[in-house]
Every structure is written in C-alpha cells, then in structure tokens.
Amino acid sequence: MTPAPAPAAWLNAVATATPSHDIHDAFIGWARRRLPDREAKLFDRMVERAGIGHRWSVLPIGVDGGSPVAPGGFYADAMPGTAARMTIYADAAPTLAIAAIEGLGDRVALDGITHLVVASCTGFVAPGIDQIIAARIGLSPRVERLLVGFMGCYAAVAALRSARHIVRSQPEARVLVVTVELSTLHLQPATTLEPLLAMLQFGDGAAAALVTADEGGFAIETPFAATLPDSAALIRWDITDAGFAMHLSGEVPGRIAQALTDPDFAAAATGGRALSQVDGWAVHAGGRSILDAVERSLSLSPQALAASRGVLAAHGNMSSATLMFVLAAMLDGTPVANGIALAFGPGLAAEGFGFRSAA
Structure with missing residues (x-):
C-alpha cells in the first residue's frame, strides 16, 4: 500500500512587535562624530542611501527623551559588559516576544499549542527564553520546545522549516513560532566606517506565527x-x-x-x-x-x-x-x-x- 502523502503545513498568521524607542537618528549623530571629517561625509551619503527611516530599541528613553548614547543612557559613559547586556535581554526579549504573541492571538486562536519554536541570536540565558515565554503565557509543561540560537538572519527559515517538519509528521500539531532579536544591546565603540555602517542597519523586533495543518495563510x-x-x-x-x-x-x-x-x-x-x-x-x-x-x-x-x-x-x-x-x-x-x-x-x-x- 502506498503511504498517504504528508499534509501541507500552513503559516496561518503572523503578528509583529517593536519597542517604542526610535534610536535611528541618535545613532547617526553618535556615529558620525566618531569618524574623521572625510569618512563622516561618506557615512552621511551612505545614511541617505540606506533606505532606513526608523529603528527601534528596548533600551529605555533617558531623561528629557535622551537616547541610549545621551547622558544617563545605557551607553553614555563606558561600553557596558556582556553581563549587563544579557541582564536586559533576559527580561526584554521575552517581554517583546509576548507582545507579538498577544498580537497573534488577536488574529488566530492560540489554544492547544503543542510545540514552541523560538529563534534568537542576540542573547543567551538559561533557563532559555523559550522556557520563560512558555511559563509567562501559560503553556502546558508538556509542550515540546526548540530554541534556534545564533544562526543569525536566516534563523526564521530554520524555525519555520522545523515547524513544517513537525506538522508534516504530526498533523494534529499546533506550532507557535517566535523570533525575537535585540540587536541594539550590542553597540560597539567603533571608530571606523565599516562597523558603523553595519550597526546602522540593525534594530529590535519580534514576530510570532502559528503553523498547523489547517489550510489558511x-x-x-x-x-x-x-x-x-x-x-x-x-x-x-x-x-x-x-x-x-x-x-x-x-x-x-x-x-x-x-x-x-x-x-x-x-x-x-x-x-x-x-x-x-x-x-x-x-x-x-x-x-x-x-x-x-x-x-x-x-x-x-x-x-x-x-x-x-x-x-x-x-x-x-x-x-x-x-x-x-x-x-x-x-x-x-x-x-x-x-x-x-x-x-x-x-x-x-x-x-x-x-x-x-x-x-
């Protein structure tokens, strides 16, 4: 007997979340001051060509609306150590992820979740943010979890691919997929053009998706x-x-x-x-x-x-x-x-x- 074909896996819905602190202009001003005049002019031209208007950060707004690089900000005096950055990640990453999950819940029912797949490369904590998220949103302790770490920009593919494999092998599965990145926790004290242009690209954000065998999306x-x-x-x-x-x-x-x-x-x-x-x-x-x-x-x-x-x-x-x-x-x-x-x-x-x- 020919086995039945595996069911299709459907990305039923996606919801997204970003913090409220726009740090793009503040970074531009900070970065150009770190460059000699000739490179600063080139930096300005690259900023105009970048196609980016906003980038959002979980770092708090300082006194009088100050940015993370302004007096009193996270980066104001000296570059914080990795431990300080990971302390923020451990709280802010699950919080932003849950905001995306709540948005997803407004689009599609999230009852009966059987699997949780989380992708993130901008921090580490144990218990992992997958466990933190699962506990905070009240998932059953029996929900199977997968944490996709440090793969970078294509980790969403790995997370959705894993969800697809799960659903095709277990058609009754309801897989919650989350990606969350806090790139602005990793500002570096660069004084040359290339790394500053790299940092110009990155912001914070989270997304949540439901993958099932139910047609839709x-x-x-x-x-x-x-x-x-x-x-x-x-x-x-x-x-x-x-x-x-x-x-x-x-x-x-x-x-x-x-x-x-x-x-x-x-x-x-x-x-x-x-x-x-x-x-x-x-x-x-x-x-x-x-x-x-x-x-x-x-x-x-x-x-x-x-x-x-x-x-x-x-x-x-x-x-x-x-x-x-x-x-x-x-x-x-x-x-x-x-x-x-x-x-x-x-x-x-x-x-x-x-x-x-x-x-």
Whole structure:
C-alpha cells in the first residue's frame, strides 16, 4: 500500500512587535562624530542611501527623551559588559516576544499549542527564553520546545522549516513560532566606517506565527539551502566582554550578486523554481544594497521586493525577525500562487522555502 502523502503545513498568521524607542537618528549623530571629517561625509551619503527611516530599541528613553548614547543612557559613559547586556535581554526579549504573541492571538486562536519554536541570536540565558515565554503565557509543561540560537538572519527559515517538519509528521500539531532579536544591546565603540555602517542597519523586533495543518495563510513548501564557498568571514558575530560584535563586510552584497548570477547557485538558492513564474518574493531585508543585489541579479521588477523595502524603511534589519515581518506584510496583501522566501546570513549562506496562498 502506498503511504498517504504528508499534509501541507500552513503559516496561518503572523503578528509583529517593536519597542517604542526610535534610536535611528541618535545613532547617526553618535556615529558620525566618531569618524574623521572625510569618512563622516561618506557615512552621511551612505545614511541617505540606506533606505532606513526608523529603528527601534528596548533600551529605555533617558531623561528629557535622551537616547541610549545621551547622558544617563545605557551607553553614555563606558561600553557596558556582556553581563549587563544579557541582564536586559533576559527580561526584554521575552517581554517583546509576548507582545507579538498577544498580537497573534488577536488574529488566530492560540489554544492547544503543542510545540514552541523560538529563534534568537542576540542573547543567551538559561533557563532559555523559550522556557520563560512558555511559563509567562501559560503553556502546558508538556509542550515540546526548540530554541534556534545564533544562526543569525536566516534563523526564521530554520524555525519555520522545523515547524513544517513537525506538522508534516504530526498533523494534529499546533506550532507557535517566535523570533525575537535585540540587536541594539550590542553597540560597539567603533571608530571606523565599516562597523558603523553595519550597526546602522540593525534594530529590535519580534514576530510570532502559528503553523498547523489547517489550510489558511501560506503553505510552507519545500525548504532549500546553499552556501557560498570561502565566505565564512563575511558575516560574523564575535562574543566579547562588551557584548556581541557584529562583522558585516561591505563585500556581502557583491558576493551575493555574483553568486546569484551562477545558474547552479541561483537554482539552489531559490529551490530550483522558474523565476518567471514566481509572483511573490519575501526576501530578508538585510540592507538596501542586499535587496538591490537580489533584484538586479535575478532580474526582478522594481516592485518585486516592495514588502522587504517597506520593512527595512520602518524597522531596519532585525536579524531573524525581519523575514517574519515581510511575510506578515505579504499575508495582508495580494494572494501568492508561487512565492519564494529567502534570507542570507553567516556562512555566507542562503536559506529559504517556497510558499503559496490558500486556494
């Protein structure tokens, strides 16, 4: 007897949350003062081209609306140690994640959750934030948990891929997927252009999604992955005594563009789909130059990455949460018959999956 095919796994709904403290302009002023005049002018030009209007932080607003780098702010005097940053993460990450979960509860019933998958790379705590979240929202102690840690910007793919595998093997499963990143906890005292431009991209955000076998939303189709050779040094997190130091090479967009012009890599990075038939692109908004590289290399229309560019403008790059914000925007938009979700991260790797709207 031929076994029955595995059921489809559906991304039924996504909700997002950001803090209320916009730190983008304060960072720009702080960063340009750390550069010599010639580099500061180049920094200003890159700020204008970045396509980012706001980035949000869990760090508190100081006296008289002061930013984290203003007198009395978290970064005002000296760079805090990793312990101080992780103390904030242990409280603020679950709190922001729960705000997203509460928003999800306004969209879809969250009773009977059987599995919790949490992705985060901007902090560590034990018991893990998966356990903290589960306890705070009252999940049963029997709920199975998975914590996807330190994978970076494509961790949302790993989290949704795991949820898909769970649902296809256990059709009755109801999987709560959460991504939460507090990138602004990791400001570094850089005085050169490249690291300051990297930090210009990042903000805080969380997203929550429900994945089940119940038709509705987006069907999560076959996942795929590809890694560029000799590229491991291009995107890197280094854990230091003063937080996590992000290294994001200026070579990344060019390497992505070059790789996507290789038919073999492009086929691997898009799951072998015929690009002419793709009517929905959910691309991780890692930065304007990365989105431009994808658009040019795959010969996409100027509107193809509109959802990604909108998320970048409103929130910046929130690491693993960013792709979920893009998917949330697309769920509220035009139905998609043949979509591709794609994210880039440490490795340098591309990971993604196909998706389509319910009939």
